[in-house]
Amino acid sequence: MKKLKLLIMLQLKNSWKKVQNSLNIKNKKLLLLVQTVLIISIFAPAIYFSIVSYKAFSQINQPELIITSMYVNAVILMFFLGIPIIASVFFFSKDTKFLITLPVTETDIIFSKLSTVYIFLLGISTIFLLPSIITYLIGTGFSISVILFGIIGYFMAPLLPLLISALIILAFNKYIRKTKYKNILTVLSNIVLTIVIIVIQLAITQYANNPEQIQSAILNNESFISMVGSSFPPSIWLTKMILGSVVDFVYFMGINLLFILTLFYLAKTFFRKSMMYSTVSNVISKKDLYFKKHSIAYQLIKRHILIIVKEPTFLLNTVLSMLVPVILVVLMIFSKQFTIDLLSSVEIKPYMMLIVSVFVISPSIVSNISSTVITREGKAFWELKALPIDSKLNIKYRIWTTIAINTVGSFILLILAIFIFPMTIKMTAIVLLFTIITTLLFATLDFIVNIYRPILNWTHPTAAVKNNLNVMIALGLRVVAGAVCYLVYIITFGFINSFNTLIIIISIIFFILYFIIRYQLYNNLVVKFEKITV
């Protein structure tokens, strides 16, 4: 037990240090400030939603449904987040080889690793479930049974999704341990998670705006929450347990205990079948070798695309930033918050050009991948420096890669836009022009940001994308570009009465800006690029 405790402490310390390092802030006071701001920014909306939901459920005299709904939401999130985390902790963790050599049992290693996942999921439970329990507690008066069972429920909440995820991972370990499936799994589970988050967000917004809908949804048993709640009995058991039902307490504890025992029983199998494979190399390929000659452009663009595709963090970052606008629009259409009729309305019609333009260029706006195109290469950056490649070509093909990726994203959105929006050929042509110019401008601009701030000695890919200040600077530049557009709108107000003309004028301005920036990059910043060292 002492060894298990030590292992758990080691794993937790390691995880916490990784979180701190990922913020990439060396000043301790600043780190504390950022952490506090982050915690507040996460909790503030969570508390707000709990209060709004509590009030809504109280109107139908069922305030306890706040616990049911929040528990279901938390479980869904924990389940989808748990799968990639567990896969990562068990199959791709670098400390496995070290832990195997220690004089500790296999079960201890597994449970110590699961403990870090538990703590992470408890964080989700803290954001979603805890405010709802506290809100319920305050709203209904402080009763000892609610406090006691509330605490038990809060701490037990991550167990079920954790254990279910672990068992799924165990069942599919044969596939998950292969690198290519790992990448697909990570990306897919995160896409599903994003969809789930957006669905929850839309549902909460809808319910908060329209309390009567909750009543009819519950009565008709049609709502997402009641549907999942009724098909996921632990949520009902937890709610009734907090309300003081001993029978439901037994049910809730019993199901958790059952899963713990199952995992305990399967722990050794898990270890043998899964963890040990982390030391085994990839699947042997039987493909024939190829010796085909390609151009330098092909090889360099392929290299930069593969750097994204082969690393799940980079791939996810890129794919999600492309997909979020699509997912959002599709879900809004399904939830009937956004209809074609709405687009044809007199109020919206004049702004159609603006809406479509922003929608189609969103990959370039959201996906600032060029701001990390040098950083992403990490310690392998030296490779191209030692090869006989002209620095200007080296820069050019990095930017082309970003342009290619963003163009694919914008092209998909343009096709989607043609189907969704009532677009004319003239509109399509203008949007296309605006998209091409904006993509060129932002890809070049972001690359300059990366030249000034190349971070190559990162140890985890997350540090190369999400926590890189370059991304924030790149987003800041987009705000500036937005301000330029607004300024043009204000200046030309009265002279130009069509958004078509406005978009064309902005395109021309962006095109001039692109040429100035491009000139600066290829004439004055090449030396700076050449001086970048690992």
Place this chain on the structure above:
Amino acid sequence: MIELNNVTKVYDNEKKAVNSLDLSINSGEIFGFLGPNGAGKTTTIRMMTGILDITNGQILIDNNDIEKNPLETKKCFTLVPDHPEIFDAISGIDYLNFISDMYEVDETSRKERIEKYTKDFGIYKDLNQSISSYSHGMKQKLLITGALLPKPKVLILDEPLGGLDPKSARILKDIMKEHCINGGTVFFSSHVLEVVENLCDRIGIINEGKLIASGTLESIKQKSNNSLEDIFLELTKDEEA
């Protein structure tokens, strides 16, 4: 073939990693670059290959200035680094084709050379595997194969024998000799004094960024009757100790 004239590298405006280094290496020579850890060997190699910029001085390879004419200079040499930090998510064959395309090696030659070297090093059957699954030694062999593909005039190797098994080390030594017989030049750094002693035409010893001895093994030994190991230890000993 290789000229280093008064080369200096200063980090952060204060730390002199390489201090006024002068070297001249002729065609057909194997030059061994010796020095303790942190002496400035890798920094010198990084400056020679354009990975690091030079604070002062000039580096010429086949009469091309690495700073003024980097593209032409880089066509003359290939590098095997000390730590194989490469983009390793691709397969071995992808990497070798990438290098071949960068140096414009035609399909027939690349096929012939890839098959020859990878079979010699025993990694041929692993070429379709992701490099990330390779051991340190296998990565080293892949990098050496990549460096040999364009048949460069100058082969620059930073600690090339670390991680190689005895058979592969022997093959590499034979390749280095053959490369010089065919008119090429080999510049390599090493800690293994025995290898340097047996393989090099000339050696240079660097300590704290300064070249403290240079010449043929015999000329260095003339000053003392001791072995290269004793000479090396004597020359590089910490004066403050």
